[in-house]
Amino acid sequence: MLLTYCAMASMGPTAAGAAGAPAPPTNPASAVPIWGVSPIVEPYPYVSRGSFSGPAVPASPDPLVRYRWPNPKASDGLEIYLRQPESVTCDPETSSFTNVKSLLTPTPNVTVSGTGTIRVDFGRENAGWFEIDSPDCPGGIKLSISEHKGPEATPTSGDKTITPEKIGNTYRAKFNDEFYEGVRFGFIHVNSFTRPWHITGIRLVCQVKPANYEGRFDCSDPLLTKIWYQSAYSVKICNLKDYTTPILVGRGDRFLWNGLDFYIYNTANLIAFKNYEYVKQQIIKVNTPPGIEFGLFSYALYDVLGICDFYNYTGDADFVNACSAMACHKLNRANEHFTGYTNKIMDFFMGWDERLGGSERATSYNLWNYRMLCIRAWREFAKVMERTGNTAARDKYNGFADARIRELRQNKTWHSQLDVHGCAEAIQAGFCTRAEIEAMCAAEFTDRVNRVSYSQANTGLILQGMARAGRYDDAICTLKDQWGATIQYGGTTTFEIFHPSAKDALGPNDPPIGGQCGTTSLCHPWGAMPCKYLNEEVVGIKPTTPGFGAVDIFPHLGRKLTWVSGTTPTLKGDIVASFDVASGKCSVILPSGVTARVGIPKVERTIKSITINGALAWDGAYHPAPGIGGAGENAGFVCFTSVQPGNYEFLVSYEGTTPSYTDPVEVFPVRFVGEDAATQGNWGGIYGSDGYVLPNYDGVGKDVRVLPSYVTSVVCDQEHCANAFWTTNIHRTTDVRAPARDRSNSETRSAAAIYNQYPYLTMFVDITVSRTHEYTIALYFLDWDTTTRRAGVEIMDLHTLKQLAPVKVVRDYHAGKYLVYKCNRSVRIRIAASGKPNNATLSGIFFSP
Numbered sequence: 151m152l153l154t155y156c157a158m159a160s161m162g163p164t165a166a167g168a169a170g171a172p173a174p175p176t177n178p179a180s181a182v183p184i185w186g187v188s189p190i191v192e193p194y195p196y197v198s199r200g201s202f203s204g205p206a207v208p209a210s211p212d213p214l215v216r217y218r219w220p221n222p223k224a225s226d227g228l229e230i231y232l233r234q235p236e237s238v239t240c241d242p243e244t245s246s247f248t249n250v251k252s253l254l255t256p257t258p259n260v261t262v263s264g265t266g267t268i269r270v271d272f273g274r275e276n277a278g279w280f281e282i283d284s285p286d287c288p289g290g291i292k293l294s295i296s297e298h299k300g301p302e303a304t305p306t307s308g309d310k311t312i313t314p315e316k317i318g319n320t321y322r323a324k325f326n327d328e329f330y331e332g333v334r335f336g337f338i339h340v341n342s343f344t345r346p347w348h349i350t351g352i353r354l355v356c357q358v359k360p361a362n363y364e365g366r367f368d369c370s371d372p373l374l375t376k377i378w379y380q381s382a383y384s385v386k387i388c389n390l391k392d393y394t395t396p397i398l399v400g401r402g403d404r405f406l407w408n409g410l411d412f413y414i415y416n417t418a419n420l421i422a423f424k425n426y427e428y429v430k431q432q433i434i435k436v437n438t439p440p441g442i443e444f445g446l447f448s449y450a451l452y453d454v455l456g457i458c459d460f461y462n463y464t465g466d467a468d469f470v471n472a473c474s475a476m477a478c479h480k481l482n483r484a485n486e487h488f489t490g491y492t493n494k495i496m497d498f499f500m501g502w503d504e505r506l507g508g509s510e511r512a513t514s515y516n517l518w519n520y521r522m523l524c525i526r527a528w529r530e531f532a533k534v535m536e537r538t539g540n541t542a543a544r545d546k547y548n549g550f551a552d553a554r555i556r557e558l559r560q561n562k563t564w565h566s567q568l569d570v571h572g573c574a575e576a577i578q579a580g581f582c583t584r585a586e587i588e589a590m591c592a593a594e595f596t597d598r599v600n601r602v603s604y605s606q607a608n609t610g611l612i613l614q615g616m617a618r619a620g621r622y623d624d625a626i627c628t629l630k631d632q633w634g635a636t637i638q639y640g641g642t643t644t645f646e647i648f649h650p651s652a653k654d655a656l657g658p659n660d661p662p663i664g665g666q667c668g669t670t671s672l673c674h675p676w677g678a679m680p681c682k683y684l685n686e687e688v689v690g691i692k693p694t695t696p697g698f699g700a701v702d703i704f705p706h707l708g709r710k711l712t713w714v715s716g717t718t719p720t721l722k723g724d725i726v727a728s729f730d731v732a733s734g735k736c737s738v739i740l741p742s743g744v745t746a747r748v749g750i751p752k753v754e755r756t757i758k759s760i761t762i763n764g765a766l767a768w769d770g771a772y773h774p775a776p777g778i779g780g781a782g783e784n785a786g787f788v789c790f791t792s793v794q795p796g797n798y799e800f801l802v803s804y805e806g807t808t809p810s811y812t813d814p815v816e817v818f819p820v821r822f823v824g825e826d827a828a829t830q831g832n833w834g835g836i837y838g839s840d841g842y843v844l845p846n847y848d849g850v851g852k853d854v855r856v857l858p859s860y861v862t863s864v865v866c867d868q869e870h871c872a873n874a875f876w877t878t879n880i881h882r883t884t885d886v887r888a889p890a891r892d893r894s895n896s897e898t899r900s901a902a903a904i905y906n907q908y909p910y911l912t913m914f915v916d917i918t919v920s921r922t923h924e925y926t927i928a929l930y931f932l933d934w935d936t937t938t939r940r941a942g943v944e945i946m947d948l949h950t951l952k953q954l955a956p957v958k959v960v961r962d963y964h965a966g967k968y969l970v971y972k973c974n975r976s977v978r979i980r981i982a983a984s985g986k987p988n989n990a991t992l993s994g995i996f997f998s999p
Contacts, residue, residue, distance in 0.1 A: 184217070185232045186256075188281060190317045192355055193329055197231045204363060209372060210379035211274040211642040212386065215363060222360035224427040227391050233278070233354040235270035235336070242266050246340065253352050260349040262287075268338040268349075269299070271659075274642040275673045276356045277387040277398055280323040280336040282314075283351025290342035293323035295333045297399060297672035300661040300985045302331075304401035304669040304910070311339070320351070325400060330357050332398030332673045334642070334659070359389040364424035364719035367684045370712040374626070374684065377633040381678040382422035384643040385415045388675045393432050394419065397646070398673035408436045409449025410501070410607050411676040413456040418678035420463055421685050424719035430469060433460055437473040447487050448500045448520055450480040451527040458530045464721055465697025467538050478543065481531060484524045485550050502647050503604040504951040504980070505569045508666035510869070513951065515569040521558075522568070522575035525551045529579055537696055555581050569950075570594040570601050571608060574615025587619050595621055598814045600952040602632050604647050604665070610679025617687040623708040623811045625687070629680060644677025646670055649944070651816075651956035661985030663942030663957065668910040689716035690749065691725050698722055703738060704749035704787060705729045709811035720744070731755075731808070736800035744795055749787030755806040757788050763799050820945050820954035820977070823926070823970040830886050830966040834893035837928040837968065838996035844889055845992065846873045846902035854891060858997045860925065862918040870914070872907035874991065875900070876934045887966045889930055889994045901934045903991035912982035915995065916948055919976045928970045929979065930994030931963040941981055941990035943969060948976035959984055966993075 183196030200219040207215045213233070219226075235254055240247045246264030253260060253270060260268075280295050294301035294311040302310035310331060314321035325331055333354055367378040388395045395404045396411040416433065419425040436442045437453055454477045461470050498512035500519055507513040528551040535543040558564040565586055568576060573590040576582055582590070595601050595616055601624070603609045609632045616625035635650035640659040647665045656662065662670040686692050690705040698720040707714055707729065715728035723741025730736065731753045738748050750760060750768075760768040762775045768788055772781035779792025829836050840858035845866065847854040850873040857864065877883050877900050888899035906913040917927070933939040941963070945955040954977065960967050983990040 183231070188232065188320070188353060188355060189283060189351070190281075190320045190322070192230055194228045194230045194357060197229045197358065200360075207363075207379060209368075209376040210383060212379065212383040213274075214358065215379070215383075218362050219360040222362060224425070224431060226360045228357045228359055230355050230357050233272050233276060233356055235352060236273035237271045239269045239271075240266060246343075253349070258349055258352055261346055262340055262349065263343075263346045265340050265343050267340070270336045270338075270352065272334055272336070272354050275332055275334045275384075275387070275398065276354055277330045277358070278333050278354045278356035279325075279329045279331065280333060281351075281353050281355060282321050282338060282349055283319050284321065284347060284349050285319050286347045287321065288344050288347055290340065290344070291321070292339040292341060293321065294337035294339065295323055295325075295331050296335045296337070297332045298661050299335060299659045301337055302399065302669075303986060303988065304399065310399075311337070328400075328404075329355075330398075331400055332671070334672075356387075358387065359391060361386055361389060361423040361425060363422060364717070364724070365422045365681070365685065366715070366717040367681075367689065368716070369684075369688065369714040371626075371630075371710065373630055373634050373637070374680075374688075374711075376637060377629065377680045378684050380633070380637065380642060381418060381644055381680045384673055385418045385422065385675045385678050385681075387643070388415070388673065389419070389425070389428070393435075394675060396674065396676060397671045398643075399669070399671055401669050401671070406432065406435065406442055408442050408444065408453050409446055410452045411674075412436065412449075413452040413459070414607055414610060414682075415675040415678050416456055417459050417463075418675070418681040420460075421681045421718055426464060426721060429460065430464075430466070433457060434469070434472060437476045439476070441476050445497060446499050447484070447497050448523055451484055451523050453477070454480055454527045454531050458534050461534050461537075462693050462696055463698070465695070465699065467696075470534060470538055474540075474543070477531060481528060481547055481550070484527065488521055488524055488554060500571070501603060501605045501608040502666055503571070503608055504946050504978070506571060506603075506608070510666060514567070515572060515951070518568050519572040519575055521554070522572050522579055525554055525581065526575055526579035529581070551579075551581070565590050566593070568594070570597075570612055571603065574612045577615040577618045578611075580618075591619050591621060595619065595624055596814065597952070598627065598631065598816050599651075599818065601628055602650055604649060606632060606636075606644055606646070606648070606674070606677030607679065610677070610683065613679065613683050613687075617683070617706070622687070622706040623710065625683075626708055626710065627813045629683070633677070633680060641672060643673040644675060645672055646674035646676070649953065649957050651953075652942070652959075655942070655957045655959040656984070660959075661940070663959065663984045664906075664910045664912055664982035664988075666912055668908075685716050685718050689714055689718075689727055689729075691716065691718040691727060693720075694747075698725065698744055701725060701740075701744055701746045702749070703727050703746055704789075705751050707731060707751060707753055709754070709808055731802075731804065734802035734804060736802060738793070738798045738800075740793065740795045740798075742795045746793040748790045748793050748798070750790070750800060750802055752786055752788070753804075753808045755804045755808055757783075758803040758805050760788060760803070761801045762790075818953070818955050819947075819974065821972040822955055822958065823972055825958075825960070826928075826968040826970060827963075827965065829968060831889040831899060831932075832886065832895045833928070833930065833968075833994065833996055834890055834895040837926075837970075837998055838893060840925065840997040840999060842997065843995040844891070844900075844902070845904045845994075846875045847889075847891065847900045849879060850875050858925070860919055860921065860923040861997060862920045863916070864995060865916045865918075866904055867914045867916075870907050870911055871904045874903045874905055874934075876903075877901045887932060887934070887964075889932070889966075901932065901993070903932060903934070903993040905989045905991045906982060907989075909988040910983065912980050913990075914978050914980040915992070916978050917976060917995075918948060919973075922974060924972070924974050924999075926970065926998040927973055927977075928968045928994075928996040928998070929992060930966065930968050930996065931960045932966045932991060932993040933964045934991075934993075936987055937962075937964040938985075939963065939987060939990060940984040941992075942984045944980045945971060945973075946978045946980065948978050951978070968996075
């Protein structure tokens with residue numbers, strides 16, 4: 151029996167500004183730790199120097215969103231605070247644990263009178279470690295932590311279940327010398343019982359590097375606001391003393407990285423927390439000798455783009471000069487790699503999406519995406535070189551780009567070789583004609599399913615390409631599809647990988663489906679692009695000279711948003727802007743040293759008049775206003791130029807109606823017919839009338855294959871598939887779960903399967919059809935040797951590698967289950983485990999009309 155209790159007091163926003171956050175102390179400026187102390191010595195000091203003086207932000211998952219440290223610095227070390235559970239589940243409830251609900255109170259007092267497991271939910275992902283107190287525990291317990299509802303496990307660092315270290319009456323789950331893990335759920339496993347004992351304390355000790363929320367975003371769509379704060383929080387809890395870790399859970403890659411992750415979360419750190427010096431130190435460490443690089447060609451170019459971004463935000467020419475030698479080396483090497491191929495697959499890694507090849511292969515899409523990235527990096531760095539007066543470097547890298555662009559255009563339809571990732575990079579590179587952009591948009595940005603990448607980092611890059619193409623409504627839809635899906639699943643931080651349709655296949659906070667990356671990280675700050683995208687593109691605050699000496703503020707609300715507001719912190723001060731196209735009230739605040747062009751959005755309506763600080767400034771013609779140099783209009787905006795530092799209140803009189811925007815329908819060309827748990831191994835007469843494949847049926851590597859005339863081949867992933875032959879040639883079985891050998895459903899059978907060879911990774915089966923042909927495929931899943939396997943299933947076009955069907959999860963298939971689909975082309979079927987045990991199995995493939 152499972153019984154769950156929730157802390158009623160944690161159901162809504164509290165004085166601390168986030169759901170479930172304890173109330174701040176009555177004297178928040180005192181040196182008293184904000185939410186109590188652990189009875190044992192902890193590795194860091196407690197959060198105590200500041201106050202809860204910031205605004206409440208119910209959309210934020212951060213319990214410290216209101217907390218303000220006095221003058222946080224890059225040199226600050228980590229601090230800690232305590233969290234209490236928000237809900238508790240126990241199994242069994244009645245016989246082993248008494249007064250479990252007390253774990254949700256300040257004074258727990260649980261009596262343990264038998265074996266079982268208690269699971270607590272701390273309500274959000276945290277960087278921390280799990281502790282309980284007991285004055286009389288006789289031993290025989292283990293503690294687990296996890297980002298999801300099942301105990302965590304990773305292929306490199308093993309299960310996140312441990313015999314706790316005992317310090318006085320406290321039991322701590324310590325998995326590494328750094329103490330912390332990515333934790334949302336904690337588990338107390340009572341594996342043996344000798345006498346009653348008690349749990350008198352429970353906590354998560356959470357670490358944080360001091361950082362105040364200096365940036366801000368809000369709008370008429372609460373989900374977008376939630377996504378911005380989720381992204382910011384993901385970066386904040388991954389900020390260590392000296393660098394931002396690219397992953398929270400310990401799985402072997404928690405160290406300072408370069409590349410795509412680095413590029414994204416550094417900019418988020420600037421926008422959300424004004425962490426300029428902290429970010430600068432990391433970029434310099436990566437991009438000055440000896441540097442940090444892991445051999446990924448694309449990551450070297452994202453390093454260069456990160457240098458460009460930081461320079462554009464700061465105007466720090468000395469910083470650029472310090473990094474330029476390594477940046478030039480990376481850009482020169484990119485020219486050599488532009489048409490080069492490599493046998494080292496990971497050299498060309500660009501993301502986990504099937505179209506990009508992940509860690510398995512360098513696809514043609516991957517290579518074209520890299521080429522577009524080369525052109526973008528050369529052109530962006532050339533702009534920085536021009537700004538810093540290095541005309542030789544400017545001309546060199548513009549020359550690289552121009553030469554490659556000329557090569558591309560020898561084929562007038564060069565862009566037809568790109569997938570959505572390559573199109574986004576090409577458009578951002580800034581060399582495409584309007585006709586080329588429109589062709590790419592039509593080919594790749596209109597498919598709602600496949601314009602989302604598997605990784606949030608890559609989807610973030612796609613958003614930027616959409617914005618550059620002017621597809622703002624499509625970008626917002628895509629942003630909500632990707633990040634909104636993880637929120638619907640129950641996530642509170644940004645993820646490493648996630649297909650939006652998986653939210654419908656998984657239960658809330660279920661163990662996620664594995665990927666090529668292995669254990670899926672549920673706190674991966676490379677998903678923090680919404681901080682940059684929403685402030686730069688939706689609020690519209692962008693520097694036009696390095697360091698925000700001049701800035702453009704051109705909001706893009708699209709057809710659905712009615713108001714948007716945001717703050718971007720700069721070294722010159724905060725730039726604040728808000729635009730409400732329903733009321734016509736807009737405002738802009740420019741700090742000293744910043745001038746701007748400010749666009750008042752027309753949102754496809756007519757602007758009759760605009761007043762600024764109460765005086766008429768526009769009625770189809772410009773009327774001089776204090777602090778404003780002039781005004782004009784185009785199709786999208788009335789633009790005020792040479793806007794000087796100061797506070798400006800705009801009142802806009804609109805006429806007409808903004809056209810409506812309807813999100814496109816998700817289209818899956820392969821139809822899921824259903825799940826069948828009744829047929830078991832008696833498939834004859836139901837499935838397989840055209841043909842079938844029974845992997846390893848006559849022993850390891852000895853399949854039974856009868857292929858239809860329209861199927862050219864069925865190929866299993868040789869690198870990642872392993873073979874299981876549960877029965878033997880001598881000892882066959884009559885168990886009805888085992889698939890029959892042929893359509894006669896004979897009683898003597900074999901039980902066999904393929905399974906993913908490496909823990910937590912995936913496997914695939916490629917089915918090649920000789921021509922366009924409608925057929926039914928039934929996949930038979932059999933969990934012969936356990937009762938707990940769960941398999942995630944994806945179906946993709948074998949040639950374009952696009953998603954063809956929603957993600958499905960097969961549960962409880964010890965007795966055998968079929969997933970049945972209607973197909974019309976060659977497909978790739980990718981299968982991965984969801985939770986423990988860490989592999990998934992497939993025992994049959996059946997073809998029918």
